Amino acid sequence: MRVLLTTWGSRGDVEPLVALALALQGLGAEALVCVPPDEEFATLLDRAGVPMVPIGPTVRSVTAGAKPPTAEDAVWLAAELVAAGFDTLPAAGQGCDVLLANGMMAAAGARGAADRLGIPYVYACYHVRGLPPRKNPPEASGQSGQDATDKAHWEQGQKATAMFAEALNGHRAAVGLPPVDDFLDYVYTARPWLAADAILCPAPLDRTDIDVVQTGAWALPDDRPLPRELEAFLDAGKPPVYAGFGSMATSSPKDTARVAIEAGRAQDCRVILARGWAELAPIDDAGDCFVVGEVNQQALFPRVAAVVHHGGAGTTTTASRSGTPQVVVPQIGDQPSWAARVAELGIGVAHQGPTPTLNSLTAALATALDAQTRTRARAVADTMRTDGATVAAKMLLDAVSPQPPGTVPR
Numbered sequence: 576m577r578v579l580l581t582t583w584g585s586r587g588d589v590e591p592l593v594a595l596a597l598a599l600q601g602l603g604a605e606a607l608v609c610v611p612p613d614e615e616f617a618t619l620l621d622r623a624g625v626p627m628v629p630i631g632p633t634v635r636s637v638t639a640g641a642k643p644p645t646a647e648d649a650v651w652l653a654a655e656l657v658a659a660g661f662d663t664l665p666a667a668g669q670g671c672d673v674l675l676a677n678g679m680m681a682a683a684g685a686r687g688a689a690d691r692l693g694i695p696y697v698y699a700c701y702h703v704r705g706l707p708p709r710k711n712p713p714e715a716s717g718q719s720g721q722d723a724t725d726k727a728h729w730e731q732g733q734k735a736t737a738m739f740a741e742a743l744n745g746h747r748a749a750v751g752l753p754p755v756d757d758f759l760d761y762v763y764t765a766r767p768w769l770a771a772d773a774i775l776c777p778a779p780l781d782r783t784d785i786d787v788v789q790t791g792a793w794a795l796p797d798d799r800p801l802p803r804e805l806e807a808f809l810d811a812g813k814p815p816v817y818a819g820f821g822s823m824a825t826s827s828p829k830d831t832a833r834v835a836i837e838a839g840r841a842q843d844c845r846v847i848l849a850r851g852w853a854e855l856a857p858i859d860d861a862g863d864c865f866v867v868g869e870v871n872q873q874a875l876f877p878r879v880a881a882v883v884h885h886g887g888a889g890t891t892t893t894a895s896r897s898g899t900p901q902v903v904v905p906q907i908g909d910q911p912s913w914a915a916r917v918a919e920l921g922i923g924v925a926h927q928g929p930t931p932t933l934n935s936l937t938a939a940l941a942t943a944l945d946a947q948t949r950t951r952a953r954a955v956a957d958t959m960r961t962d963g964a965t966v967a968a969k970m971l972l973d974a975v976s977p978q979p980p981g982t983v984p985r
Contacts, residue, residue: 576972579668581609581685582677583631583656585638586821587887589616591701591770591793591964592677596625598793598968609667615869623795628667630681631659639852653683653738660684661746665691673975675699677770682762683739687747695975699768699967701792701888702776702909707763707785708732724912732759770967771888772959775895775916790970791963792892799871805847808865809878812845815865816940817875818883819849820906821890828853831931835883836864838936842944844880873897881923881943883936886910895922898956900943904931922952 578599582588589610596606610616612629620627637644637652644652660681665688668674675697676685682698689696700706708729740758747754755761769778769789778787801809809815818835832848832855839846845863848855849870857864867875872890876882876897884890886903891913894901901923903914914925924939931939942948 576604576975577671578604578606578971579609579664579671579674580606580677581630581660581664581674581681583611583634583659583680584678585634585887586615586619587701587889588678590619590795590889593620593623593625594793594795594964595675595770595967597623597795598964599971600625601965602968602972604968604972607667607671609664628663630663631656635852650738652680654742656680657684657687657739657742657746660688661691661750664688668692668694673697673971675768675971677701678705679735679739679762683743683758684746686762687743687752690747690752691750696764697768697971697974698762698764699770699790701770702912703769703771703779704728704731704909704912706767706769706779706782706787707759710784735759768967768970770963772892772895772963774920774955774959775892775913776888788970790967791960792888793964793967794889794892794896794961795964797871797873799874801871801874802867805865805867805870805875808845808847814878814880815839815845815847815863816842816881816883817847817849817879819855819867819890820851820853820885820904821849821887827930828855829858832856833858834931834933834936837933838931838940839863841933841937842940844940844944847875847879881940883940886913886917888913891917892959895952896956896959896961898949898953900945900948900952902926902936902939902943904936905929920951920955921948922955923948 580592580596582592592608596608599606607626608620609628609630611631611634613633613635661684671694673695674685674689676682677699686696712729736758744754766786769787770793772792773789778789816839836846836858848864848866850866850868857866872893876894876899879899881900882894883902886905901917903917904926905911905914906929917923918925924942926939
């Protein structure tokens, strides 16, 4: 059995596929991962011993520029990724038995490649916002929060169709494939997989139009030791606060670092500052702040007092599994939804808006550091499953039996 896995996005998109690839290897299958050619992704796959094929432009070149991407940039990127899917995946997928794609950015080209290869295709996402939107727009009179969420989700589907459909059909025509009439049905399929923990992100119960398969989150095991200097910092006092925003390029890194460090100090806490793509740095020479690069969060988070982060799927899941309270400062995409769920579960605080001030972050940390929040965080951690990647790997292997080309595994 040989499986092709692909995505285009940040580390939070790539790392779960590496976890799935390792689970497949553990069951005796071969797995090949096609992801953006960013250096850190190549390092990650090399460390895991998983073969990688680069696809599309680097994520940093698109998201970490001096200015945020424009609407024109998004249209260009959509066309580039569809072209990359048709150019790269058919060659990489020779001899593969199934192709799994994560997220809309990779899925349009991936589904076309699966058709060209004549192999089954699976669409997977890490949050319910990645599921196909409803067919009809929400009622205009709806005023609830769910109405607003449904409307935004539906509009997201319309934008995706506008960006990807023309490029997809152009490439299909060039290789002799018929046009796709319903882009969303074609790419999302009627049986999408939700690779998220059922506690943190339960599958919607009211979606009778699709058959959602919830596998659990795909977490990559990490047994790397923490750096000696970090161990020494942790041992030198009471548990510090961790603050990091991963691959999010904040609008003002200097202000973000200052607010995080000073908010920690306001709560009489030392701070571990994760450099991340925003290149966060200390604001002075005081010994109460330690800066880390890429680090084993699974080993670190249980040893800190609170985790301040951007609300990516992977970081939220790791923090939740650690039993450590969180402050989620969402930036884009599904991150506000993760923040809201953390607050709903009582395991942390959802910061209002993407730009914390000293007052707002200090207040959020006060709630997160409360003993009641920690007790609740530990209780929720005990209910979370850790076998999502294995569940998904077994499903892939069980599903791929002789069947018509281009069908969706059941």
